Amino acid sequence: xxxxxxxxxxxxxxxxxxxxxxxxxxxxxxxxxxxxxxxxxxxxxxxxxxxxxxxxxxxxxxxxxxxxxxxxxxxxxxxxxxxxxxxxxxxxxxxxxxxxxxxxxxxxxxxxxxxxxxx
Numbered sequence: 001x002x003x004x005x006x007x008x009x010x011x012x013x014x015x016x017x018x019x020x021x022x023x024x025x026x027x028x029x030x031x032x033x034x035x036x037x038x039x040x041x042x043x044x045x046x047x048x049x050x051x052x053x054x055x056x057x058x059x060x061x062x063x064x065x066x067x068x069x070x071x072x073x074x075x076x077x078x079x080x081x082x083x084x085x086x087x088x089x090x091x092x093x094x095x096x097x098x099x100x101x102x103x104x105x106x107x108x109x110x111x112x113x114x115x116x117x118x119x
Contacts, residue, residue, distance in 0.1 A: 061107030064100060078104070 064081070067073055078100045085095040 057103045058107050058110065060100065061103035061105070062111070064104045065107055 064078065068077060078097050082095055082097045082100050089095065
């Protein structure tokens with residue numbers, strides 16, 4: 001009895017697959033439409049992620065610059081912050097001292113308030 005149920009399901013699946021209009025022009029347009037949507041969404045997603053990362057980098061740079069001024073922290077704070085961030089987020093690249101200095105420079109050259117207003 002188990003074989004009959006399995007055979008029945010296979011026959012139904014085979015019938016459904018063979019009934020698909022894969023060769024029709026209408027189906028081809030349908031597939032192309034879906035592909036276009038997927039491509040467009042992929043691009044939008046990448047742009048959104050990049051925008052958010054830039055805003056994060058600007059914010060980190062702002063905070064570093066702000067704390068250095070407020071507390072008279074020197075350059076060693078960037079080394080320490082880099083170490084702490086890499087310990088907390090070992091799978092995320094980009095928190096080297098050099099990158100943190102680049103984030104600080106990014107904020108200095110393009111303050112966050114300008115980026116948000118134009119974004």
